Amino acid sequence: MTEPVLELRNVNKSFGPIDVLHDINLTINAGEVLCLLGDNGAGKSTLIRTLAGVHKPTTGQMFMDGEAVSFDKPKDAADRGIATVHQFGGTFPLMTIGRSFFVGCEPTRKIGPFKVFDRKTANETAVKAVQEFGITRIDDGDRLIGGLSGGERQSLAIARAVHFGARVLILDEPTAALGVKQASHVLRIVLEARKRGIAVIFITHQVTHAMAVGDHFAVLIRGAVAANFMRGEKSREEITDLMAGGEALADLDTAMEDYKDSHDGHPPQPASRATVA
Numbered sequence: 001m002t003e004p005v006l007e008l009r010n011v012n013k014s015f016g017p018i019d020v021l022h023d024i025n026l027t028i029n030a031g032e033v034l035c036l037l038g039d040n041g042a043g044k045s046t047l048i049r050t051l052a053g054v055h056k057p058t059t060g061q062m063f064m065d066g067e068a069v070s071f072d073k074p075k076d077a078a079d080r081g082i083a084t085v086h087q088f089g090g091t092f093p094l095m096t097i098g099r100s101f102f103v104g105c106e107p108t109r110k111i112g113p114f115k116v117f118d119r120k121t122a123n124e125t126a127v128k129a130v131q132e133f134g135i136t137r138i139d140d141g142d143r144l145i146g147g148l149s150g151g152e153r154q155s156l157a158i159a160r161a162v163h164f165g166a167r168v169l170i171l172d173e174p175t176a177a178l179g180v181k182q183a184s185h186v187l188r189i190v191l192e193a194r195k196r197g198i199a200v201i202f203i204t205h206q207v208t209h210a211m212a213v214g215d216h217f218a219v220l221i222r223g224a225v226a227a228n229f230m231r232g233e234k235s236r237e238e239i240t241d242l243m244a245g246g247e248a249l250a251d252l253d254t255a256m257e258d259y260k261d262s263h264d265g266h267p268p269q270p271a272s273r274a275t276v277a
């Protein structure tokens, strides 16, 4: 068996007196999509910020390729190939595609004693990288990021991370603000990254999106891993129930029953014109 790319052993994170993560044990393998699920405040962002070197675990350890690692800052994690794509692609609307692709590592060429940004090379490289990912609608590196759709921005950010050698790709709610078509576009790109052997950590609230791409699922409830299972081991209903902590949906069922009891056994009806008038 090959070593997992990333492994967390008994990771705890507290902010002062507030314990946010409890004894997290997780393995993340190359060429696998791990869906990290959980309700608001469950600790998903805290967990990925810990992986990405923003926070240090209070106790516990992280391993990459079987070797203990400790990150003091995000750059340490980035240098090991842990890339995080934030919602909206984390890019600047007034920058061109070519520019934003190379932010921080611009290709330069020399004109006499000066080094200048090599716009042509940057544009060609960026467009080629995104087209290889199947985003054929991006064909001009001079276009502004602000003119791209949300899905295209996400896709561009993922293609960029992969181009620069990401081994672990963390996507924090990449499909949250997208319509059906754009979300499916981003999900396709996620599968493309997986095909290239990247370990993807995909955070989402949408069970449909998780089920479309996930190989492995971990559900966080109040900072602990409440369930850890592989594709096919749980039904959509079970996953939805787990994400809501089991409690919220039970509450909803109780509320429906209460309603029916107080309305002669009739379930709630949508308000029609007749009843509103």
Ligand SMILES: Nc1ncnc2c1ncn2[C@@H]1O[C@H](COP(=O)(O)OP(=O)(O)OP(=O)(O)O)[C@@H](O)[C@H]1O
Pocket (backbone or CB within 6 Å): 015, 018, 020, 038, 039, 040, 041, 042, 043, 044, 045, 046, 047
């Ligand atoms: N720096 C901090 N100091 C104190 N508490 C924090 C800090 N960061 C996060 N928390 C708390 O940790 C808990 C988990 O927060 P986190 O942002 O990780 O949740 P989440 O699962 O990403 O939620 P969401 O789905 O809403 O994004 C919350 O109760 C939050 O208030």
Ligand SMILES: [Mg+2]
Pocket (backbone or CB within 6 Å): 044, 045, 046
């Ligand atoms: Mg969050």
